[in-house]
Amino acid sequence: MTINALSAIPQIGKMLEQAFLSPYIERLSQPVVADLVREQVNGYKKDHLRNPEHIPFSLETLYSRIERACWQVNQQRLQRVINGTGVIVHTNLGRSPLDADVWQAVTEVNTHYSNLEIDLTTGKRGKRKGLLQQLMHYLVKGEDTLVVNNNASSIYLMLHEIAKGKEVIVSRGEQIQIGGGFRIPDILALSGAKLVEVGTTNITTVDDYLDAVTDNTAMVLIVHTSNFKIRGFTQSPDIKDLADLLPDHVVLAVDQGSGTTTENLPDEPSVMSYIKAGADLVCFSGDKIIGGPQAGMVTGKQSLIKRLEKNPMMRAFRPSRIVYSLLEELAVRKLNQLKTGQGIAERSITQAEVTLENKAQQLAEGFGERLRIVRSEMTVGGGSLPDQQSPSSSVEVNAISLSADKLLEIMRNWPLPVIGVIKHDRVQLNLATISDDEITYLRQQLAALFDLQLRGSCSNVTDTKKVEAAI
Numbered sequence: 001m002t003i004n005a006l007s008a009i010p011q012i013g014k015m016l017e018q019a020f021l022s023p024y025i026e027r028l029s030q031p032v033v034a035d036l037v038r039e040q041v042n043g044y045k046k047d048h049l050r051n052p053e054h055i056p057f058s059l060e061t062l063y064s065r066i067e068r069a070c071w072q073v074n075q076q077r078l079q080r081v082i083n084g085t086g087v088i089v090h091t092n093l094g095r096s097p098l099d100a101d102v103w104q105a106v107t108e109v110n111t112h113y114s115n116l117e118i119d120l121t122t123g124k125r126g127k128r129k130g131l132l133q134q135l136m137h138y139l140v141k142g143e144d145t146l147v148v149n150n151n152a153s154s155i156y157l158m159l160h161e162i163a164k165g166k167e168v169i170v171s172r173g174e175q176i177q178i179g180g181g182f183r184i185p186d187i188l189a190l191s192g193a194k195l196v197e198v199g200t201t202n203i204t205t206v207d208d209y210l211d212a213v214t215d216n217t218a219m220v221l222i223v224h225t226s227n228f229k230i231r232g233f234t235q236s237p238d239i240k241d242l243a244d245l246l247p248d249h250v251v252l253a254v255d256q257g258s259g260t261t262t263e264n265l266p267d268e269p270s271v272m273s274y275i276k277a278g279a280d281l282v283c284f285s286g287d288k289i290i291g292g293p294q295a296g297m298v299t300g301k302q303s304l305i306k307r308l309e310k311n312p313m314m315r316a317f318r319p320s321r322i323v324y325s326l327l328e329e330l331a332v333r334k335l336n337q338l339k340t341g342q343g344i345a346e347r348s349i350t351q352a353e354v355t356l357e358n359k360a361q362q363l364a365e366g367f368g369e370r371l372r373i374v375r376s377e378m379t380v381g382g383g384s385l386p387d388q389q390s391p392s393s394s395v396e397v398n399a400i401s402l403s404a405d406k407l408l409e410i411m412r413n414w415p416l417p418v419i420g421v422i423k424h425d426r427v428q429l430n431l432a433t434i435s436d437d438e439i440t441y442l443r444q445q446l447a448a449l450f451d452l453q454l455r456g457s458c459s460n461v462t463d464t465k466k467v468e469a470a471i
Ligand SMILES: *Cc1c(COP(=O)(O)O)cnc(C)c1O
Pocket: 150, 151, 152, 153, 178, 223, 224, 225, 226, 227, 255, 256, 257, 258, 284, 285, 286, 295, 296, 382, 383, 384
């Protein structure tokens, strides 16, 4: 009987032709799905043979096991999610999404051959960075600018080229860790530079820096403490005073971090403000606030930028044409003051309170007690503007029998996953980071959830499949 039942299992090849697997093959590839099917068939056979009374064989159960396994693997694929956290540049959610128009605009250059390293006027080998140097000059006033793959590389490159075997003076208040495992003192050690600490956690003065300068000092590194803020009795040096008083053999470098150029974000010192104050080099990320692709940029004195570009590590750090083309496109749009050149941080943080309230009303409309509009706050996040919060509107979800944690989990597993936050034991969705077109999706998914709940059948993640079916 048992053996007969098992012989009803189709061959793997036949099984792969089942309609329910075709979207998974499309998303995950045929070999990955074939292995998942094999694994599930073997597992199910074993379970059944071990305990045929309790686990009677059914093809339907086998298929649902296979589908669940495929679903779980599919969740690991990089995919769009809805950010309901109110944290605009969210490190776990891909930081700054690119503007769709900017992305569109570079399709042609990236899907064809390009003049990446040929000078079209002379036919000779050309520079990789194209027009970016000039564009950045208008945006941030640096004489020259170079691009690497991320800002961590910028810092390493500056230290390695300028301060290897020499001393770098850093304030004790700025020896920070940025994200997972990236610590300023560690990267300094890696680059072969010697750290000289000055000041205290809360106070560092211009004299602290000047007193620490020796003949062997190569650099003063100022790090914008962008992912935390020390409040109260604090003092950091005026960059202009420091620039004026430092001896010529010491390079004044600033890790600005977020990359603020023309964006209208008060209280975040811009890259240009550091250059104007006399910094020799300023480095920053290409995505966080400026709104481009992940990249790092170093701008400042041309003689120093040229040196950095000749460093052998530049070969390892140099970005692809995808990055250059996106940055060029973005810079032009910024200089032309187009909305599409703003970047997500500026676009989101400058939303009017009434716009956010309207979005919350649109989302909540018709859901009665289930969705309640509450006041909340948004932040830029991602290592920018640590102290700054702006008013926002959120929608609080009343999911009756579900705990907040369970509801978050269910939402993460929706067809278009949603990342919410828990406030006062309830799940909230913050409209600051939710776009207009996402409201429709959210309403559909919430409606399906509430509908299932009414019928008493949505208690765990597997039921997200039912949500999907209901939409
Ligand atoms: C974000 C940040 C970095 C790291 O930038 P990546 O682009 O993630 O490498 C370094 N320094 C500061 C001050 C930052 O804010």
